[in-house]
Amino acid sequence: MKAVANKLPLDIETIRLDFPILKRKVNGYPLVYLDNAATSQTPQQVIDVIVDYYSNYNANIHRGVHSLSQEATDKYESARKKIQQHFNVANSHEIIFTSGTTHSINLVANGFAQELEKGDEVIVSALEHHSNIVPWQMLCEKTGAILKVIPMTQEGELDMEAFHKLLSAKTKMVFVNHVSNALGTVNPIEEIIEATHKVGAAILVDGAQAAPHIKADLQALDVDFYVVSAHKICGPTGVGMLYGKEKWLNKLPPYQGGGEMIATVSFEKTTYAELPHKFEAGTPNICGGIAFGAAIDYMNAIGFKNIAAYEHQLLEYATKELLEIEGVKIYGTSKEKTAVISFNIEGLHPYDIGTIVDKLGIALRTGHHCAQPIMDFYKIPGTVRASFSFYNTFEEVDLFIGAIKKAKMMLQ
Missing domain, CATH: 3.40.640.10 (Type I PLP-dependent aspartate aminotransferase-like (Major domain))
Known part of the structure; x- marks a missing residue:
């Protein structure tokens, strides 16, 4: 694994214990939930x-x-x-x-x-x-x-x-x-x-x-x-x-x-x-x-400053790893952004990518994300969107990157 260590005062593994759903498996694989922009998960305390x-x-x-x-x-x-x-x-x-x-x-x-x-x-x-x-x-x-x-x-x-x-x-x-x-x-x-x-x-x-x-x-x-x-x-x-x-x-x-x-x-x-x-x-x-x-x-x-700083680490790491995959194009490269990556792989439909990575336990969002004018601006049918939260880990980013590579290999 290439994953880097969290450098902030957040005990992510302890935080993850608060979320029962993160213990489940999807299609025989540990759930990697990266659809947080659609809805976040709910801690046991709530x-x-x-x-x-x-x-x-x-x-x-x-x-x-x-x-x-x-x-x-x-x-x-x-x-x-x-x-x-x-x-x-x-x-x-x-x-x-x-x-x-x-x-x-x-x-x-x-x-x-x-x-x-x-x-x-x-x-x-x-x-x-x-x-x-x-x-x-x-x-x-x-x-x-x-x-x-x-x-x-x-x-x-x-x-x-x-x-x-x-x-x-x-x-x-x-x-x-x-x-x-x-x-x-x-x-x-x-x-x-x-x-x-x-x-x-x-x-x-x-x-x-x-x-x-x-x-x-x-x-x-x-x-x-x-x-x-x-x-x-x-x-x-x-x-x-x-x-x-x-x-x-x-x-x-x-x-x-x-x-x-x-x-x-x-x-x-x-x-x-x-x-x-x-x-x-x-x-x-x-x-x-x-x-x-x-x-x-x-x-x-948990603290919003801690959340923002940790999620920024996840965003930077995931962006770097994703851009090393040939054919990846990221949409939305603003200097000020939250932990969301919208991307496509040249020649592949986002729906096909999302379907394959789901078989590997990775929950992503594909489509126009209820923001169709943005997709029309870029002249694309939609994107694959990975959105991160404070309970995600660098190891999960590695699993996500691995799943994208596998999907690309299968679809090309």
Whole structure:
């Protein structure tokens, strides 16, 4: 094995013991899970919280006077405060629990339908996930606003000169991801936020791919909206958060009607509840919200600086080894990127590569990664994507490289 030693104060082997799934085999081989950009794995500490909820205090929240309801309510709201503190948000009511990033984006897009007029302009970037493109296209169709796109470069970075030229008095909203899910590019969101505010527009940042690697300080960034999914950061699926500045959340109308989001209801008129309940209609994913808070605790116990530094070591090592394979082309060569490698091998289809390496226990992602405009830009059908997390090892990188070499040999 060529693997290098971890030079950081992280005991990776002990950390791996927290993740039961990493002990399993796939097709007779030890699982090497390198699809972390799609979803991270869940540590036992978070699984235990989920089991504890359903075993000991499963009850609806905010409504019951009985002990189980009060206990569930306390833990759910405690999780909201953990998320508030993690992202350095001024008020806990500026954290809205949603079903995930896509739900959060659609909530904002629905609300802004009343803020836009025909001829207004909204800007998205060429690096976006479909969930940060389609809702804004739908919004433009509904309102007559014009959608403009920040172009990208061959390196997989945003053309910032072009972005500044797109901004004008007509710009009402800007939408950009913090980190590209397809390429791993870390976008200069500080510059983007500042420039957006200078023309009086609002900005939403998709933080789904950044959250596992970067601890964003939302007050320091001065962002208007920031969205995250729990399942990207060792939490459960089906829950996420929308951060919105209080002034915007008060201004936007409710996204859904029903229980919990009301103050009073009569057949003549309904008045809405205060934040955050105004946007949390119906029975929420109570267990998911509580487990989201537990996942935040787990990640912070390891430390985001440690995580980022270790994952960068994995990225550098995997990139070096991969480029030694003849015919490999990596897409997304930004100087600032997270531990994601999107690549192809000349003459081979990414799906075929993914299928073969799966037989060897390697979990990769192939396709357009819900970022088809990026693939169209490079004139390719898709890529093979390896995305690393802090529980991956250098030995797993060696197994990954070996599997890619074997796939290449079999397919050529």
